[in-house]
Amino acid sequence: MPNIKSAIKRVATNEKRRLQNASQKSALRTAVKAFEQAADSNNVEAAQQTLQVAVKKLDKAVTKGLIHKNAANRKKSRLAKRFNQLSAQA
Numbered sequence: 001m002p003n004i005k006s007a008i009k010r011v012a013t014n015e016k017r018r019l020q021n022a023s024q025k026s027a028l029r030t031a032v033k034a035f036e037q038a039a040d041s042n043n044v045e046a047a048q049q050t051l052q053v054a055v056k057k058l059d060k061a062v063t064k065g066l067i068h069k070n071a072a073n074r075k076k077s078r079l080a081k082r083f084n085q086l087s088a089q090a
Contacts, residue, residue, distance in 0.1 A: 028057045
């Protein structure tokens with residue numbers, strides 16, 4: 001444990017940010033899984049709504065620095081591809 005006041009504050013700040021990042025990343029994964037479940041059940045309306053939520057969370061994660069923009073774009077592309085296949089079947 002640090003003795004210097006600024007280092008003590010830094011440890012507290014880092015822990016606070018770590019918890020916020022973990023929470024946002026978990027919500028992101030949950031949103032993607034919700035879309036995948038809707039796509040698996042062949043529910044086009046639910047899939048469209050959950051896709052919008054997942055894309056929004058991916059974009060937000062990029063602006064917060066949680067994930068790289070190329071990784072987010074890759075995930076969005078794969079989700080959109082899956083949605084397009086689903087909507088073509090229906």
